[in-house]
Amino acid sequence: MTLYWNxxxxxxxxxxxxxxxxxxYSCGVFDTARLYPSEKxxxxxxxxxxxxxxxxxxxxxxxxxxxSPARVHRAALKLARQSALPSAYLRINxxxxxxxxxxxxxxxxxxxxxVIAPLHYAGKLFEDGLSARIxxxxxxxxxxxxxxxxxxxxxxxxxxxxxxxxxxxxxEAILLDSRGxxxxxxxxxxxxxxxxxxxxxxxxxxxxxxITRDTVLRLAEDLGVAVKESDLSVKHLSAADEIFLTGTAxxxxxxxxxxxxxxxxxxITRTLKAAFDDVVHGRHGFSKKWLTxx
Ligand code: PMP
Numbered sequence: 001m002t003l004y005w006n007x008x009x010x011x012x013x014x015x016x017x018x019x020x021x022x023x024x025y026s027c028g029v030f031d032t033a034r035l036y037p038s039e040k041x042x043x044x045x046x047x048x049x050x051x052x053x054x055x056x057x058x059x060x061x062x063x064x065x066x067x068s069p070a071r072v073h074r075a076a077l078k079l080a081r082q083s084a085l086p087s088a089y090l091r092i093n094x095x096x097x098x099x100x101x102x103x104x105x106x107x108x109x110x111x112x113x114x115v116i117a118p119l120h121y122a123g124k125l126f127e128d129g130l131s132a133r134i135x136x137x138x139x140x141x142x143x144x145x146x147x148x149x150x151x152x153x154x155x156x157x158x159x160x161x162x163x164x165x166x167x168x169x170x171x172e173a174i175l176l177d178s179r180g181x182x183x184x185x186x187x188x189x190x191x192x193x194x195x196x197x198x199x200x201x202x203x204x205x206x207x208x209x210x211i212t213r214d215t216v217l218r219l220a221e222d223l224g225v226a227v228k229e230s231d232l233s234v235k236h237l238s239a240a241d242e243i244f245l246t247g248t249a250x251x252x253x254x255x256x257x258x259x260x261x262x263x264x265x266x267x268i269t270r271t272l273k274a275a276f277d278d279v280v281h282g283r284h285g286f287s288k289k290w291l292t293x294x
Contacts (some may be wrong), residue, residue, distance in 0.1 A: 001083075002115060002117060002132075003079065003082055003083060003115075003116070003189070004113060004114065004115050005006050005076075005079050005109050005112075005113065005114040005115075006076075006111070006112075006113045006114075007067075007074045007112060007113070008067070008075075010078075010079070010082065014113045014115070016097050016111075017097070017098075017099050018094070018104065019099045019100075019224070020095070020096065020098060020099055021096035021097075021098060021099075021100035021101065022095035022097060022152075023101055024091060024100065024101065024265035025099075025153070025157070025272070026152045026153040027061070027096065027103075027151075027152065027153060028093060028094055028095030028096070028151075028152045029054065029057035029058060029060075029061055029063070029093075029094050029095075029149060029150055029151055029152070030054070030057075030091065030092060030150050030152065031050045031051070031053050031054040031057070031091075031092050031150055032050065032089060032090060032091050032092070032249060033045065033046070033050040033051075033076070033089075033090045033092075033219065033248065034087075034088070034089060034090070034119075034246045034248055034249075034251075034280070034282055035080050035085065035088040035089075035090065035116070036087055036280045036282075036291075037086045037087050037281065038280075038282030038287070038291060038293070039281075039283075040090075040282060040284050040291075040293045041291055041293055041294060042080060042085070042086050043282065043291040043293045043294070044076065044077070044080065044090070044291070044292045044294075045279075045280050045290055045291060046195070046211050046215070046290050047073060047076060047077075047194075047292045048069070048073060048292075049214075049222075050090075050092075050198055050211060051069045051072050051073050051076070051092075051291070052069060052208055053105070053158070054072070054092055054094060054150075055069050055120075056149075057089060057150055057151065058094055058110060058142060060146060060149050060151075061151065062108060063094060063096065063108045063109070063110040064108060064109045064110065064189070065094065065109065065110050065112055066109070067112055067273075069090055070072075072092065072112065072114075073292075075114060076090055076092070076114060076116075076230050077292070077294055079114055079115075080116055080118050080294050081294045083116045085116065085117075085118060087118070088116045088117060088118055088119065089116070089117055089118070089119040089248075089249060090114060090115075090116045091114065091115050091117075092112065092113070092114045092123060093112070093113045093114075094110040094111070094112050094113075095110060095111060095113075095152075096108060096109075096110060096111070097111040099276075107274050117155065118143070119249065122150050123161065126253065126254065126265070126273065127265065127285045128256065129254035129255060129256030129257075130171040130172045130173040130235070130245065130253050130254070130255055130256065130257075130266055131169075131170045131171050131255070131256065131257035131258075132165070132170055132171065132173065132174050132185065132243075132245075132255045132257070133164075133165055133168060133170040133172075133173060133174070133258075133259055134174050134176065134259070135161035135164060135165065135173035135174060135175045135176070136164060137157055137160050137164065137173070137175060138175060138176050138177065138178060138180075138182045138183075139157065139159045139175050139176070139177045139178060139184075139205075139206035139207075140154070140157065140178065140206065140282070141178035141206065142178070142206050147206040147208060148203070148207075148208055148209055149208075150208065152205065154240050155187070155227070156170065157175070157186075158173075158186040158187050159186075161173035161175055161186050162186045163249045165186075167220050170257075171186075171187050172186060172245065172253075172255070173186050174187060174190060174237070174258075176204045176234070177201070177206040177207075179205075179231075181201065181205055181231045181232060181233060182201055182205075182231075182232040182233065182234060182236075182237050183188060183201055183205045183206050183207050184201065184205075184207045184208065185245045185247075187203075187247055187249070188210070188245035188246055188247035188250055188253070189207060189208070189209075189210040189212065189213040189245065189246050189247065189251075190232075190244075190245055190256055191213075191216065191243070191244050191245075191246065192232060192236065192237055192240035192241075192243050193240060193241050193243070193266060193268045193269065194236070194239070194240055194241055195241070196225070196226065196268065197225070197226040197227070197228060198216075198220050198225050198226065198227045198268060199227075199229075199230065199232055199236070199240075200213065200217075200227070200228075200229055200232075200274075201229070201230075201232050202229040202230055202231070203229075204231070205231065210246060210247060210248070212246040212248055212251065212252075212276075213246055215246075215276065215279065215290075216246055216252075216272055217229075217280070218286070219275045219276060220270055220272060222275075222286075223271060223272070223275060225268060225271075225272070237258065238258065238259075238261065240263075240268045241263075241266055242254070242263065242264075242265075242266030242267075242268055243255040243258060243263060244269045244272075244273075251276070252269075252272070252273045252276055254266075254269050
């Protein structure tokens with residue numbers, strides 16, 4: 001049985017009205033985190049960074065909550081302990097639950113709901129990698145929507161770009177930003193490797209500055225891999241030696257086909273992925289600061 005945490009209570013069901021503000025306007029923020037098996041038992045990876053990002057998003061959209069980040073952190077640990085799962089995916093949604101037919105309600109106290117579940121990512125294995133195409137949908141300009149916020153409505157673009165990709169037999173979509181530079185995949189950050197150096201779009205592009213992206217940047221620095229955060233054109237991407245995508249749910253996925261071009265899973269991708277696995281499973285010097293045991 002799935003267990004939920006809903007506004008402070010552990011419950012077997014977390015529902016919402018079909019005419020809630022959340023459903024009517026796709027107006028809510030969320031975050032996710034991963035629980036990994038480690039030598040000291042299951043542990044969350046960078047839980048506070050995820051919780052803090054959720055609270056920053058709440059601030060951006062102007063929703064209040066009666067819960068503190070510390071309370072959400074404790075509730076996540078309790079939910080994970082009760083689930084007894086060794087490895088799982090945590091999702092925290094914050095939304096306005098009241099039936100509301102107006103876009104801008106006076107009262108904006110968010111309900112916070114959490115669920116923890118085994119991850120059924122319908123993706124491929126690391127060794128197989130993903131096929132990806134450049135999407136005809138672009139990221140919205142930062143003047144239209146803040147790209148660094150996990151705002152539910154932002155995922156319409158992700159949905160449409162994935163629909164287009166799947167319809168044309170690709171696993172993933174790579175979106176360009178409003179200037180026509182490479183931004184990110186539907187819900188993953190993008191890295192390319194050229195002549196041994198790691199390249200990734202900077203936060204000037206309309207990307208979500210992912211927590212996995214930040215982890216990769218710190219691991220690259222630690223391993224002495226040269227990193228350049230800068231604009232990346234489609235031409236640069238097409239000439240890359242290696243390409244991989246990162247995100248909390250999908251972790252680390254090489255792109256093994258971009259359009260018609262096939263790419264191998266390269267050495268920098270493998271080295272960083274091995275370091276990432278060590279970190280999340282408690283075998284790396286960085287594990288101590290980033291893992292929270294239950
Ligand atoms: N970009 C977008 C649009 C995303 O939704 C995600 C998933 N959260 C990412 C990038 C990767 O971010 P993270 O590593 O924090 O999961």
